[in-house]
Amino acid sequence: MSLEPLPGISTAEMVAQRIRDAILEGTLRPGDRLIEADIAAELGISRGPVREGIRLLAAEGLVVLRRNRGAVVASPTFEDILEVYVVRKGLGSLALQHAISLDVATAPEFDDALVLLDRLRDPEVQADPLLMMDADLAFQSALFDLSGLERITSVLDQTARDIPVFVRVLGITYDSVDHAALIERHDHLVEAIRTHHRDAALRAWDDHIRSTVGEFSRGYPDAQIEGIFELPLMHHILDHSSHL
Amino acid sequence: MSLEPLPGISTAEMVAQRIRDAILEGTLRPGDRLIEADIAAELGISRGPVREGIRLLAAEGLVVLRRNRGAVVASPTFEDILEVYVVRKGLGSLALQHAISLDVATAPEFDDALVLLDRLRDPEVQADPLLMMDADLAFQSALFDLSGLERITSVLDQTARDIPVFVRVLGITYDSVDHAALIERHDHLVEAIRTHHRDAALRAWDDHIRSTVGEFSRGYPDAQIEGIFELPLMHHILDHSSHL
DNA sequence: CTTTCGTAGATTGTTAACAATCTTCTCGAG
């Protein structure tokens, strides 16, 4: 039995999370500079860990940094979030396939995922779009973990951390989402995994991605997604249903 | 030991490259600890940039780091490199599709890619398996860049940096590769992009991935890939030809 | 003999000062 040190999270990661939160609550906006000394002073620590935290965000693509010129909050476009979703679609379906082939429905981790799915049914969670999104992504992440594909799940987790920020920054409205339909799709996915129905699982996953991106597209100013629908990126997400 | 202000490359990135090189030449082996102070002393710099460079490698999955316990060189398995190739297959075919739809054959960057392809024809390059692999990956990276999909190419580039190290660490022999066949496949790919033949391009890309992984499998001890062929990971790479 | 505990050494995590680089603003030439 191991008792991990309670923090469990490094100072740099805390810094990164604080900056993510600041973007989510609007304190930081795209294009804003991240000045190491200022952030360090604000958090009451020194520049070292702050610098490290900023580099973590840069690896995720949430901030852009140029040599000797510091970091600025990234200005993602609608196409950026499509890139994120096309990665999630492709790598996600592979992870799910793999998990199913491992007969993972009997593992205790599978039940952990179910608990996370139940969180989506909590009215308190449903009341807050941000909580809802976090819970949704946490559930998905738990499913991917079942595959044991560490490198692929690592990429997926990286995209998951970015999604709420991107949605916020892009001004996408996610309020109109149909919670019942979302949960039903996830139930289908879980059931397909439990019963080893590979094709049903991949269909459920495709449905989820398509619905989510479709939701985003509705809540986004038409002018700024002009032309996007002509690109294979969008085409792939919405129309193409081949399974990686 | 001079690590000095070369244009574009940060000290941390130089440190990361030095460590990659050390693994390639066998100085560092899987499981070896990376001690910040030692590396700093060896390179004649301080611990700060060394620490930063190690974090870069950790983000790539080349070293594993545990809180307050430092970093060790990762011990990749054959399955790890399959994960890398499945990512490259999936995201690569998407990037190529996208590039084709952008009518990118007229862009000057396309010619840059052709120059990199010609490097593969240089007998001097062909004589050194490591040079050959680097040139091969550089050419592929140039093709992906044509898509303009920054997040996806960034993931692809990350995998490209790891591949030579993984190959070295796993003891995969890449010597028997048929250079003429490799170049011919790439020529097909280039021609398909130039003439906007989407399906031909995706077929050429699938061929390349399949040949490469097939080559790896031949040069690897059978005992250690036992069972791998049953997993959807391997199945996907070798048999499944759907295009993401 | 095994286990537990405690200390010393090794190593990472953090800090603050210093150096190098970039940005901004002034001021003079054209």
Add this chain to the structure above:
DNA sequence: CTCGAGAAGATTGTTAACAATCTACGAAAG
């Protein structure tokens, strides 16, 4: 009035010292 050289300030990059944590080893207890 515009443009550019150059100094002053702001900010990042680097360094070395300090603090916190982990590891290894050995002695004492069971």
